Amino acid sequence: MTLPAPGRPLQQVWRQQLPQPGPGQVRIRVAACGVCRTDLHIVDGELPWPGHAVVLGHEIVGRIGALGPGVAGLAVGEQVGVPWLGWTCGRCAHCLAGRENLCPQAEFTGWQREGGHAEQVLADARYVFAVPPGYDDAQAAPLLCAGLIGWRAYAMAGPQARRIGLYGFGAAAHLIAQVAVHQGREVMAFTRPGDAAAQALARSLGAAWAGDSGQAPPQPLDAALLFAPGGALVPEALRAVRPGGTVVCAGIHMSDIPSFPYAWLWGERRIVSVANLTRQDGEDFMRVAAAVPLQVRTHTYPLAQANQALDDLRAGRFAGAAVLVNASAT
Ligand SMILES: [Zn+2]
Ligand SMILES: [Zn+2]
Numbered sequence: 519m520t521l522p523a524p525g526r527p528l529q530q531v532w533r534q535q536l537p538q539p540g541p542g543q544v545r546i547r548v549a550a551c552g553v554c555r556t557d558l559h560i561v562d563g564e565l566p567w568p569g570h571a572v573v574l575g576h577e578i579v580g581r582i583g584a585l586g587p588g589v590a591g592l593a594v595g596e597q598v599g600v601p602w603l604g605w606t607c608g609r610c611a612h613c614l615a616g617r618e619n620l621c622p623q624a625e626f627t628g629w630q631r632e633g634g635h636a637e638q639v640l641a642d643a644r645y646v647f648a649v650p651p652g653y654d655d656a657q658a659a660p661l662l663c664a665g666l667i668g669w670r671a672y673a674m675a676g677p678q679a680r681r682i683g684l685y686g687f688g689a690a691a692h693l694i695a696q697v698a699v700h701q702g703r704e705v706m707a708f709t710r711p712g713d714a715a716a717q718a719l720a721r722s723l724g725a726a727w728a729g730d731s732g733q734a735p736p737q738p739l740d741a742a743l744l745f746a747p748g749g750a751l752v753p754e755a756l757r758a759v760r761p762g763g764t765v766v767c768a769g770i771h772m773s774d775i776p777s778f779p780y781a782w783l784w785g786e787r788r789i790v791s792v793a794n795l796t797r798q799d800g801e802d803f804m805r806v807a808a809a810v811p812l813q814v815r816t817h818t819y820p821l822a823q824a825n826q827a828l829d830d831l832r833a834g835r836f837a838g839a840a841v842l843v844n845a846s847a848t
Contacts, residue, residue, distance in 0.1 A: 519531070519822070519825075520573055521560065521571060522571050523571075524560070524562065528824050528828070536583075536584075536638055537639075537640050538586075539586030539589075539640055541586055541588050542642055543640050543641065543642055543643060544582050544584065544585055544586065544589055544592060544598075544641055544643045544646060545582070545583045545584040545586075545638060545639070545640055546580040546581065546582055546600065546634075546638070546641060547638060548575075548578055548579075548634045548636055548638065548639055548844055549579055549581065549655035549656075550578075550580070550655040550658070550659040550841050550844070551577055551578045551579070551633070551635055551636075551659055551842050552575070552577030552659040552660045552662065552663060552689070553574075553577075553819075553824070553828060553840035554576065554577060554663050554664065555688075555747060555769060556576070556602070556770050556771075557574045558831060558832055559747075559771045560572060560629060561574075561828060565771060568629060568630045572632075573628065573632040573633045573636050573639075574629075574635045574824075575628045575633030575634035575639075576601060576602040576626065576634070576663055577634070577659045577660055577661075577663045578599060578600035578641075578662065579597065579649060579655045579656075579662070580597070580634070581596065582594050582595060582598060583638070591643075592643055596648075598646045598649065599647045599648075599649050599658060599661065599662045600634065600639065600641045600662065601627065601645070601666055601795060602628070602663050602666075602667075602795060603618070603619065603645055603794055603797070604626055604627040604645055605642050605645060606621040606624045610622065616796065616798070617796070618796050618797070619794035619796045620794075624794070626794070635824050635842060637821070637844055649804075650804045650805075650807045650808035651808060652808070653812075656814075656816050656818055656841045657814040658814075659839070660838075660841065661693070661803070661804070661807055661812070663690075664689035664839055665690070665693045665807060666795045666800055667690060668694035668697075668743070668745070669694065669799060669802065670768075670792050671743045671745075671768035672694050672697060672698065673802075674766045675766055679741035679764065680702075680704060681703070681704040681737060681740045681741075682703050682705055682740065682743065683707075683708060683739040683742040683743070683755065683758055684706070684707050684743050685708045685742060685743065685744045685746055686709070686744065686746025686751075687713075687717070687719065687720050687728070687745075687837075688716070688838070689839035691707065691743070692719060692720070692723060692815055692837075692838055692839070693812055694743065695707065695723050696810055696813065697806055697812070699723070699724035699725075700809075700810045704726045705724060705726060706727045706728070706729075706735045707725040707728040707729075708729060708730065708731040708733070708735075709730065709731065710746075711730040713730075713834065715837045716728075716834075716837050717729065719837045723813065731754065732754065734757070735758050738763070739755075739758050739759045739760065740759065740760060741759065741763055741764045742756075742758055742763070742766065744765065744768055744769070747769045747771060747772050749773040749775035750775075750776055752765060752772075752775045753778035756782045756783060761786060762785065762787065764788045764789075765788065766792060767792065768791075768792045770793075814838070815837060815839065816839050816840075817836040817837075817838055817840050819841070820842070823842075824842055827840045827842060
């Protein structure tokens, strides 16, 4: 499924030949691939257009079909996952300091690099993860971005954050809520006003409180993690955190943040953003996902219905994570 230009529907395209993995690459038969808010930002032209048609999809789970020259440590038939971070330079100051998520030359899966809304995909073998045991293909897919970016945002809040607010209770929040509860934290879930299904899901996963995003939590938060792309949530979340608390913006794009009184930031409150992921995040999170283990709420579609999945995500028509599945690949 290719996106020819921003604002257009995805088109089904048939290629006659399997892509051949180059040096250091693997070819993966895609079994499942998540649909993420970032895909909508690319479709809507809110992220820079890479200058060529895009195959979306950066929560890929499948099996290795072929190894390119020089690939070691992976085998044909192995179940693997491919995340958003598809390649980094390895030489810049960020890469050398363990912050490859900030590499200015980084290439991302399903944006600059072809993604997993397809039957076959090539990936750099160094950016491929083993999938934790106990997850089937569709359940594992949301771990690759919703889980991973959620994990990086959660880690950014710090170990001292005991009461955590999650704004936007979709794919990422429903996974991170379980991690937080597993680690003995208290979770407060904020959804679109009146989204009873998402609030019920939050409570069923252990949230101590669930309500509308405009509401104040019953007690001040130590940290707020923002997974919804509305900039107006930033001052709202600031008012919900205690002095010294942190507001973490986890999305790659947000609408503009409205101005607000300095008093809301005063008291050493902090606003930070989370950008992408590192491979270390991936390894850390997959270990956590194996230990908890996470209940993944998926809403699946055949690959050919990718446009419907994007529409439903935009409209908030389901609770949990949208996943495209290839019945022929399993
Ligand atoms: Zn994503
Ligand atoms: Zn770099």
